[in-house]
Amino acid sequence: MIEKKINEMIKENSEKIEIPNSLKPEQVIEKLEKNNQKRRYFGKYAGIVAAIVCLFIGLDMIKDNVTERRIEKNDIVQQEKATIEEKVPVTTAKAKRELATIDNYDIVYDSIYSNTNLRQNAHGANLEGATDFFVPEEKTKEIYSDTNTQVSGIDEADIIKTDGNYLYVVKQDNIAYRENREVSIINVDNGKMDKVSTLSIKKENYHIVEVYLDENQLIVIGQQSEEKNGENKKNVACYDLYVMENYTTYMTIFDITDRSNPIKVKEYKQSGSYGSSRKVDEIVYLFTRFIPDATRDKEEIEAYIPYINQKPLQSDEIYLKEKGENQNAVVIASVSLKQLGKVIDKKAVYGGGDQFYVSKDNIYIYCEKWKETKNKSKIQTEITKLSYKNGEIIATDTCNINGAITDTFSIDENEGYLRVVTTCTSWSNKTSEETVWNALYILDSALQVTGKISNLAKGETIQSARFFGETGYFVTFKKVDPLFSVNLSNPDNPEIIGELKITGFSDYLHFWDENLLLGIGVEADKNGTEKGIKLSMFDISNPANVKEVDKIVLPCSDYFCEAMYNYKAVMLHLEQNQIGFSIGSYNEKRTKKFKSDFYLFKYENGTGFSYEVCPILEDEEEANIYYENVRGIMVADYLYVINASQGIISYYKGQDSSWEKISKISL
């Protein structure tokens, strides 16, 4: 077998590798001893490990490997012709278009194969709440910055939420592996902060991922993992005994009418690891990824059929996309917040995909697949569309297009049409030669291609994209950054109308107003060598002639910036023309400690960009590596810089002065 042979080659080569002394078992024992002592010394910082300080010292200046922004990117599958039959419409007044669901569980069972045992072992949450009657006082509505979401009107969860009066923070534990179990509720009032309560969910092997806020409800989404025995009951395939994990996603709803006394009112449970979610009109749509297991007997349904709140999905709630290749399923449920966690609808799509885009009317699940022909192999994206009106979820259409969606914002629905930009890759089977180019597709409401542009920007990949109405913008990059403008007003004939070539490239595009497009990204020289972080403002009043009217570059070569790969890390407070995000960096020669700060930018017509630096609360004893899980929130004229692992600093800016620290609080 090829795999075996090549593995042996690599292993053989690795025999000569010398393990560094610091990793030898004797040294490790010493380190553990030292660590214990230090832990005792720091008291409440117990758990913060000395090794982490070492992590950044002595890192090579020259990074030898370039990262891909999303390692979790899912790619290639052997494509087999999927036969989806049109379901014969049930006699209702309106015949809806829908993909076929399955008739019975056997079909699912027979089409999957794998090899692990499943142990159901759910633990309930331990939370006691008092039931005092509490009347919240009326507070004036402050203007505050909110979570940066992809589609306006569709809320997305995050580690930090606010309603202008309180901050709700999922406390991050950067040390132990996945330990987040608490949410702190902090009252904010003109820069002053006061932690009024902490809610915690005590489950084994569970961690909180993110939260939603809905008036007087706090919705906590978390994931639990459970080890299962690698017992090969049916002697399927040939696995060694191992113990892997089984995932369940929980949504816990708290009544926080009395902010100082959160009360758990409902716990909702869904099979699978947490994929994503959205909140629209007081309904939460939860997407999980479920890995089925068919080494159990057919009767053990819980092994291969997803469960919601102790009940398995029914056959008429299951869509099966490809027979034989199915391993993972996407489980989608709509949960009503008005009706305290009642499930409105639920569906599972086996083989559906693992990335999500949600528009005002539809949910799109997509994944990358392989297509092999005699001479070539290429990447395709398979898209499944589901409608979700009022919580009713129906899979309607599916399609395949060329290329991979490399940026979340590359897919957008407008007036029934779906616009997608992809980066296409193909390999010659004979020479392994790779060709890369980009394409744009417009699909109608049945996911049929109406118009497309192909062979764009050969050799480059898409870095960012944003669509609005009848115009779209996207950025590709190899050495210079063409910012393409596309006219999408005619679905049969999309047209590139502009191509602005500038140095560097944007990682994230945001419409500032109807005439301006903001780009956050990287500056580079003419050869493509990176120079630092850049913000650009583009004048798009004439999309055929886009101009970069201002830019600001922070010269740094050795930095870490969450905004580059997580759009929720970007604070956009257009009411006050503000942009903010955290940057962690070393000084030029790495002689000083690693430091991270919150950069607050402002853009004004006429004067352009300016910025100020507001330090992030850090642990004074250790190097601050917390450039991740940092958010900035504006409430009225106060800036709260939240380091979700440590604490919060509030700042205030006077008329002609700079941002001044007001107070700080630990989490």
Add this chain to the structure above:
Amino acid sequence: MSIQVNEIEWEKTIKQAKKGDKEAFATMYKTVYQDLYKFALYTLGNQQDAEDVVSEATMNAYSSIKKLKEAKAFRSWIFKITANLCKRKMREYYKKTEQLNEYIEAPSYHIEEKEDLRRAMKTLDKEERLLIYLSVFGGYKSKEIAEILNMNVNTVRSKKSRAYEKLEKLLLS
């Protein structure tokens, strides 16, 4: 490679380790540390980073050893911690130069590799290499890798087989 341990002895050892016995933990560590380091080194391509990652993974594992239910799980569990730290580290290497996706070695990289093997691995992308190294040094199959990396198992299988095909053409033809 990995040292075979008598199962009963293993259960005893992990019980001790959970009580905070560092020697016991070191015994468990002994069975995996070489593979962990090699995995991190090949994946990150940088000696110092690999050392840091394995060191951090070890500390994490030691401080949360009580959560480990099954002794048998130790190896895959610590591999998972390491793989995730590698992913985090790779995300930090955020530099887009025209050498996108190239397998560049730091001066300190001292693996004496066969030239053709090294050249062949260069043609793979970061993710493909991560999958292959988990397979080589971890001994994991696609489904296990999917669970370690929280990826779609279809994706893992195809990406892995595609990577091996590419390598086969270059190394075994």
